[in-house]
Amino acid sequence: MAQTGPSRQELIQQGNRAGFVGRDCERAVFLANFDIPPGEARQRFRFHVHGTAGVGKTFLVQELRHLARERGALTAYVDESAGSVPEALAEICAQFADQGRRLKDLERRLAAYRDRRHEAEAAALAALAPEPGAPPGPSAGSRAAVELGIAVAEATVPGGGLIGRALPAEQLAQSADRLRAGLGARFRNADDIELVTAPERVLTPVLLRELRTAAASASASASASAAGWIVLFFDTYERTGAYLDPWLHETVSRASAGGGLPATVVVVTAGQRPLDPARWSGLDSVTDVPLEPFTEAEARRLLAAKGVVAEPVVEEILRLTGGLPVLVSTLARDRPDAPDAVGDPSATAVERFLKSEPDVRRKVAGICSLPRWLDADVFRVLVTGRPDDELDALYTWLTGLPFVGERGERVRYHDVVRAPLLRLERRRSPREWTTRHRRLAEAFAEWRDDVGAGRETEELWEDEEWRALLLEETYHRLCARPSASATLAEALGLLVEAGRRDGVVGRQWARMLRDAGDTTDHRVLRTWGRELDEALADDDAGVRRATDLLLARPGLDPAGRARAHALRGRELRNGREYERALAEFDRALELAPELSLAHYGRGVTLQLMGDFPAGLAALDRADELSPDNALIIAGRAETYQLAGRYEEAVADFGRVVALVPTDVRALAGRAVCLHELGRYDEALTAYDRALAVQDDHLWTLVRRARLRRVMGDLDGAFADFDRAVELGPDRAWIASERGDAYRLVHRYEEAVAELGRALSLLPDYPSALASRGAALHELNRHEEALADLDQALTLRPDYPWARQTRSRITPHTTTP
Numbered sequence: 085m086a087q088t089g090p091s092r093q094e095l096i097q098q099g100n101r102a103g104f105v106g107r108d109c110e111r112a113v114f115l116a117n118f119d120i121p122p123g124e125a126r127q128r129f130r131f132h133v134h135g136t137a138g139v140g141k142t143f144l145v146q147e148l149r150h151l152a153r154e155r156g157a158l159t160a161y162v163d164e165s166a167g168s169v170p171e172a173l174a175e176i177c178a179q180f181a182d183q184g185r186r187l188k189d190l191e192r193r194l195a196a197y198r199d200r201r202h203e204a205e206a207a208a209l210a211a212l213a214p215e216p217g218a219p220p221g222p223s224a225g226s227r228a229a230v231e232l233g234i235a236v237a238e239a240t241v242p243g244g245g246l247i248g249r250a251l252p253a254e255q256l257a258q259s260a261d262r263l264r265a266g267l268g269a270r271f272r273n274a275d276d277i278e279l280v281t282a283p284e285r286v287l288t289p290v291l292l293r294e295l296r297t298a299a300a301s302a303s304a305s306a307s308a309s310a311a312g313w314i315v316l317f318f319d320t321y322e323r324t325g326a327y328l329d330p331w332l333h334e335t336v337s338r339a340s341a342g343g344g345l346p347a348t349v350v351v352v353t354a355g356q357r358p359l360d361p362a363r364w365s366g367l368d369s370v371t372d373v374p375l376e377p378f379t380e381a382e383a384r385r386l387l388a389a390k391g392v393v394a395e396p397v398v399e400e401i402l403r404l405t406g407g408l409p410v411l412v413s414t415l416a417r418d419r420p421d422a423p424d425a426v427g428d429p430s431a432t433a434v435e436r437f438l439k440s441e442p443d444v445r446r447k448v449a450g451i452c453s454l455p456r457w458l459d460a461d462v463f464r465v466l467v468t469g470r471p472d473d474e475l476d477a478l479y480t481w482l483t484g485l486p487f488v489g490e491r492g493e494r495v496r497y498h499d500v501v502r503a504p505l506l507r508l509e510r511r512r513s514p515r516e517w518t519t520r521h522r523r524l525a526e527a528f529a530e531w532r533d534d535v536g537a538g539r540e541t542e543e544l545w546e547d548e549e550w551r552a553l554l555l556e557e558t559y560h561r562l563c564a565r566p567s568a569s570a571t572l573a574e575a576l577g578l579l580v581e582a583g584r585r586d587g588v589v590g591r592q593w594a595r596m597l598r599d600a601g602d603t604t605d606h607r608v609l610r611t612w613g614r615e616l617d618e619a620l621a622d623d624d625a626g627v628r629r630a631t632d633l634l635l636a637r638p639g640l641d642p643a644g645r646a647r648a649h650a651l652r653g654r655e656l657r658n659g660r661e662y663e664r665a666l667a668e669f670d671r672a673l674e675l676a677p678e679l680s681l682a683h684y685g686r687g688v689t690l691q692l693m694g695d696f697p698a699g700l701a702a703l704d705r706a707d708e709l710s711p712d713n714a715l716i717i718a719g720r721a722e723t724y725q726l727a728g729r730y731e732e733a734v735a736d737f738g739r740v741v742a743l744v745p746t747d748v749r750a751l752a753g754r755a756v757c758l759h760e761l762g763r764y765d766e767a768l769t770a771y772d773r774a775l776a777v778q779d780d781h782l783w784t785l786v787r788r789a790r791l792r793r794v795m796g797d798l799d800g801a802f803a804d805f806d807r808a809v810e811l812g813p814d815r816a817w818i819a820s821e822r823g824d825a826y827r828l829v830h831r832y833e834e835a836v837a838e839l840g841r842a843l844s845l846l847p848d849y850p851s852a853l854a855s856r857g858a859a860l861h862e863l864n865r866h867e868e869a870l871a872d873l874d875q876a877l878t879l880r881p882d883y884p885w886a887r888q889t890r891s892r893i894t895p896h897t898t899t900p
Contacts, residue, residue, distance in 0.1 A: 107144050107382070110373055114148050114352075118155050118313060122347035128371045129336065129345070133354040134321075135375030138500030140409035141354040142489060144375065145319050148352055157313035157350075158185055158302060164323040167588040169284045169331050170197055172324070173291060176316065180298070187294040193279070193287055200280050284331050292335070292345060299346035314349045321355025323595075326621055328353075333363050377407030390416035410498050413486035448478055449485065453505040454520055456559060456599060457494040458482075465527040466520060506603055521564035528557035542715075545585055551592075554578070559596050566606040570641070576634060577644030579616065583627050584651050590630065591620045612639065628655040646676035650685050657689045665689050680710035688719060696727040714743045718750060730757040748774045752784045755791075764795050780811050786821050793825055801825060816846035824855045827862075835859040850876040854886035861893050869893050 110133070120127040131148075133141050145161070152159050160179040166172040174194050177187045279286040295314060302312030318328055332353075336345065364370055378386065380402060386409070387398055401415050441449075451466050452458060463479050470478070482488060487501035497505070510517045532553035536544045544550045558575050565571050575597060583590035598613025600606070619629035631652040634640055640648060653668030666689055672682035687702035703720040710716060721736030737754035740747060755770035771788035775781060789804035805822040812818050823838030839856035843849055857872035873890040877883055 107140070107147070107375075110144060110375070111147065111151065113371065113373070115151055115155075117350065118152075118157075127347065127369070128350070129367075129369040130351045130353065131371045131373050132321075132359050133352065133373040133375060134356060134358050136356060136408075138408045138410040138498065139375045139377060141356075141375060142319055143409065145317050145352060145354045149315070149317055152313065152315040152350075155313060156302075157315045158183055158298060159315045159317065161317040161319065162324070163319040166324065167592060168327055170194060170287060171588075172318070172328065173287055176291075185298050185301075187291075187298070190287065190290045190294045193290050197279050197283050197287065284334075288331070288335055295349055296346050299348045302348075312348050314346070316349070316351050318351070318353045319355075321353045322357055323355075325353070325355055325357075329360065329363065336367065378409055378412060379407065383407050383409075383412050386412055387416050392416045408500070410487055410500050414501060445478070445481065448482060450505055450509050451520060452482060453497050453502050453509065454517075454560075454563070455524060456556065457496050458488075459494050461531075462524070462527070465524055503602070507605075510604070518564045521560040525557050525560035525564065528553050528560065532557060545581065545589075551582075551589065555592060555596055558593075559600050562597070562600040562609060563603050566600065566604040566609055572609070572612075572639060573641040573644055576612070576639050577641065577647065580631070580634065580640075580644060580647045580651055583620065583630055584647075584654075587620055587623060587626050590627065591617055594620055594630075628652065628659075631655065642675045646672040646679050646682065649675070650679065650682040653682070653685050653689070657685070657692065662689055662693050678709050680706045680713065680716065683709065684716050684719060687723070691719075691723050691726065696723055699723050700727070712739075712743060714740050714747075714750075717743075718753075721750075721753060725753065725757055730760045733757045734761070746777045748778045748781050748784060751777070752781070752787060755784075756787060759787075759791050759794075764791060767791055768795070782808050782812050782815070782818065785811075786818060789821070789825065793828065798829060814845060816842045816849055816852070819845060820849060820852040820855065823852065823859075827855055827859045830862070832859045832862045836863070848879055850880040850883060850886070853879070854883065854889060857886070857893075858889050861889070866893055 114131060117128050117131075133144060135141055149159050149161055158180060160176040162172045162175045166175050173190060177191050177194065180187055299312045299314055302314070318324060318332075321328070332351065358372065358374070359370065377383075383402055384398060387393070387401060390413070392398060392401070401412060448467055452463060454466065455462050460479055463482070464475060467475060467478060483490070483495050487498040488495050489498060496502075532550055535547065535550045535553060539547075558578060561571050562575055575593075579590060579593040579597070582593045594613050594616035596613070597609055598617060601608070601610025601613055615633055616630055619633055620626040622629060631648050634648045635645065635652065649668045649672035653665045653672065656662075656665035656668060666686060669682045669686040669689065672679055673686075676682070683702050683706035687699045687706060690696075690699035690702060693699075700720065700723055703716060703723060706716045707713070707720060717736050717739050721733045721740065724730070724733035724736060734754055734757045737750050737757065740750035741754065744750070751770050751774035755767045755774065758764075758767035758770060768788070768791060771784060771791065774784045775788065778784075785804050785808045789801045789808070792798075792801035792804065802822075802825070805818075805825060808815075808818045809822060819838055819842035823835050823840075823842055826832070826835035826838055836856055836859050839852050839859065842852040843856070846852070853872045853876035857869040857876065860866075860869035860872060870890065870893055873886050873893070876886045877890070880886075
């Protein structure tokens with residue numbers, strides 16, 4: 085049902101805005117920018133608000149957002165609740181949709197990004213079987229990229245899904261082009277590999293196109309004053325800037341193929357620190373907006389707006405607050421009528437912020453500072469024993485306090501006020517402090533159990549709601565007993581699990597540890613959180629650095645250390661340090677002999693080293709310890725396939741399909757093995773079943789086309805190839821596959837044309853060059869054939885089929 089009135093959050097914002105005073109200069113500068121015609125040199129692309137905590141950055145940003153809306157601008161607001169660029173883009177999409185502007189292409193690509201993260205492991209499966217006549221070994225470039233696919237799969241995909249294991253380059257990659265096909269064949273669009281490995285690179289051009297369309301549409305229908313403005317607000321930049329600032333600079337400084345940001349887009353960022361001068365000093369379209377505490381005049385205006393005008397009271401508030409807006413507003417809200425009625429905003433007297441309130445309200449404000457965020461459910465865990473209508477009234481009062489701000493569907497205390505309130509609560513009654521945190525932990529655990537009912541833990545780690553509840557549960561357990569080694573060990577072990585799946589999730593856990601340390605004034609927790617956060621900030625080596633840190637000092641229990649060794653083993657394997665990786669898996673098994681994850685990691689590493697018997701033995705042990713684990717079964721199925729043991733591979737792929745009947749990768753892998761066994765009808769059925777699940781699965785379409793050609797169904801084969809080309813017109817590997825199919829059925833002119841198209845898409849494509857050379861040879865165009873084959877061999881000297889084909893041509897071109 086459509087909402088008929090403003091939401092609670094909107095009412096809170098409206099109430100807050102009604103009391104906004106000051107910052108006249110900053111507001112005027114921002115508004116003046118709307119009066120400058122887009123594209124003029126005077127126009128400013130970006131405003132960066134910065135200043136100390138409590139100086140009113142978020143309050144000003146919300147005011148600027150309202151001013152932009154009044155000018156008819158399309159706006160979006162993003163804070164630290166978005167942990168990555170894709171999450172920030174998703175928030176922009178959602179808020180634009182609320183304003184009637186859908187960014188449909190970007191929404192689709194974000195949905196694809198989420199899906200492809202779960203499919204990244206399939207990148208290493210694309211070269212499951214060699215082409216007819218293809219050489220037995222890969223180039224060095226092919227090997228490196230296949231291994232990159234492995235790293236992407238394990239770094240981005242949770243262990244509980246069906247993860248196609250990385251396959252040795254010697255068995256999988258036939259050339260650099262085969263690698264591209266291998267990493268890309270499972271994805272629908274040409275940039276889906278980058279969508280997983282570098283989502284910003286793929287999503288940003290889509291965002292820019294959408295913004296240009298939105299700006300053009302808005303300009304066409306807007307008044308002259310509005311001019312189709314779009315304003316993006318990024319708050320809490322001291323936290324989000326680590327990933328947003330490089331991306332934003334790249335977006336501004338480099339135009340995409342279709343154009344850059346429209347001139348009507350303005351970005352407002354707000355954080356505690358100034359902009360990085362090394363990054364932004366060269367752009368004169370950026371306006372720095374430093375915020376200082378209120379001037380005396382501004383503070384007096386705020387106090388007057390709150391009804392505080394008695395000079396002795398005003399002077400006392402100015403003395404105590406130093407003009408810090410959040411404190412001025414908090415002390416003024418009770419309209420003290422004498423200097424001695426003004427509370428001292430210090431850790432020891434912060435309770436007097438609410439001196440004039442009834443005892444129940446003061447108590448509610450204090451105990452509700454304990455959670456990192458509030459909603460009505462969390463509120464009712466802490467505030468009990470009262471009628472529902474009274475609880476509703478208390479919650480409304482609390483969310484209207486000056487230091488309680490709305491963030492999405494939740495509210496948070498301002499850090500400047502929450503910190504002293506927490507200190508006061510902890511010191512006043514340590515036992516109540518512990519009891520309340522335990523009660524919160526139990527509530528979050530109960531909600532988490534409800535969300536996770538009936539699902540495996542591995543699957544749940546991909547559920548954002550479940551993860552958020554587990555995160556807060558752990559935070560409150562740490563706050564209840566910060567010195568308990570078992571509680572810390574459990575938290576660090578969960579951080580290992582988070583880091584195994586996603587660096588952004590890992591950083592959330594590190595920041596939670598830091599917050600718990602700050603809340604309890606516990607040095608060990610604070611140090612762990614800070615150092616792990618710094619380690620995980622490195623996108624390339626963050627997980628490795630974090631595991632080094634975790635294993636270098638006490639903290640983890642034996643089970644956690646085993647998992648950390650297994651995680652470091654994975655990172656070493658992704659870096660192709662196979663011997664060191666095996667040593668890490670061995671250390672993990674010394675600590676936890678029945679850790680199936682470590683046996684599995686050993687198996688995959690041995691597989692990459694070409695030792696299939698040892699790899700299978702490790703995977704067998706993993707399967708014994710964790711039966712019906714699709715990840716392990718799929719890894720063993722692929723290892724059987726690489727070893728040429730197709731019957732066993734078919735059986736294992738069948739087990740995977742029995743567990744997850746709609747898994748396209750397992751269906752296609754089974755089909756490939758049935759094809760190799762000459763069981764063509766069964767293979768065709770398996771391909772059909774896979775395509776019934778996902779009819780645009782390019783790799784499966786091409787593999788079915790190969791099978792149909794072998795079965796003599798040329799019409800069906802080329803129908804599949806045509807469909808694949810329709811879905812991926814810019815995919816060189818598909819053009820190469822279809823061109824080679826033309827060659828194999830002696831349609832040489834068509835083969836030359838299609839292989840030429842492949843080479844126009846990817847000029848340095850060895851197999852396309854070799855195949856076109858063979859087709860040209862059949863057309864008696866021997867000089868052209870030799871040129872293609874020579875180029876293929878230059879690109880890949882270890883290409884036996886190209887060399888053999890060339891040797892057959894030489895007699896036709898040698899002068900007697």
